[in-house]
Amino acid sequence: xxxxxxxxxxxxxxxxxxxxxxxxxxxxxxxxxxxxxxxxxxxxxxxxxxxxxxxxxxxxxxxxxxxxxxxxxxxxxxxxxxxxxxxxxxxxxxxxxxxxxxxxxxxxxxxxxxxxxxxxxxxxxxxxxxxxxxxxxxxxxxxxxxxxxxxxxxxxxxxxxxxxxxxxxxxxxxxxxxxxxxxxxxxxxxxxxxxxxxxxxxx
Numbered sequence: 290x291x292x293x294x295x296x297x298x299x300x301x302x303x304x305x306x307x308x309x310x311x312x313x314x315x316x317x318x319x320x321x322x323x324x325x326x327x328x329x330x331x332x333x334x335x336x337x338x339x340x341x342x343x344x345x346x347x348x349x350x351x352x353x354x355x356x357x358x359x360x361x362x363x364x365x366x367x368x369x370x371x372x373x374x375x376x377x378x379x380x381x382x383x384x385x386x387x388x389x390x391x392x393x394x395x396x397x398x399x400x401x402x403x404x405x406x407x408x409x410x411x412x413x414x415x416x417x418x419x420x421x422x423x424x425x426x427x428x429x430x431x432x433x434x435x436x437x438x439x440x441x442x443x444x445x446x447x448x449x450x451x452x453x454x455x456x457x458x459x460x461x462x463x464x465x466x467x468x469x470x471x472x473x474x475x476x477x478x479x480x481x482x483x484x485x486x487x488x489x490x491x492x
Contacts, residue, residue: 329374330399343367350383377401390470418465429462433481
């Protein structure tokens with residue numbers, strides 16, 4: 290690197306497929322800088338449902354709390370999931386399955402070279418039930434698609450995670466959707482053919 294301005298802040302970033310990404314703030318008064326590449330930490334996560342059985346489909350979000358680095362891992366099989374080559378830092382882990390409330394753990398400290406193992410046991414959540422009828426006649430609406438849109442905040446930097454829980458009305462027009470997180474912002478949409486209705490439940 291040549292012709293560095295002495296009053297400007299410079300950062301050097303190095304990446305390699307076998308090492309974690311590394312950044313170094315350059316000293317403009319120094320003629321030599323050493324950037325050390327580290328193998329990175331490995332975080333292994335096993336996701337279990339409320340009955341202690343491995344979850345087949347899950348999406349994991351890992352966010353470094355200070356730098357804001359984001360990692361995402363999705364799978365459609367049971368078994369542990371791994372984040373590899375993680376730089377040293379403090380992380381927040383979030384897990385979304387669309388059938389259980391979002392699970393999260395904060396302040397996971399990784400030193401940049403060791404391994405950590407986490408078992409995440411998901412909660413059952415709350416159940417929202419209701420009945421769809423035709424306005425005026427109160428006849429049951431059978432076979433309608435009911436979708437519940439839920440917003441959950443993983444971290445302040447990450448913003449909102451939006452999940453959709455769905456079900457179908459039965460012969461009486463009723464629906465029952467389980468696994469919803471408590472104390473979150475949610476809206477319900479009911480659709481059948483080209484007709485849709487939206488509302489915000491109070492409970």
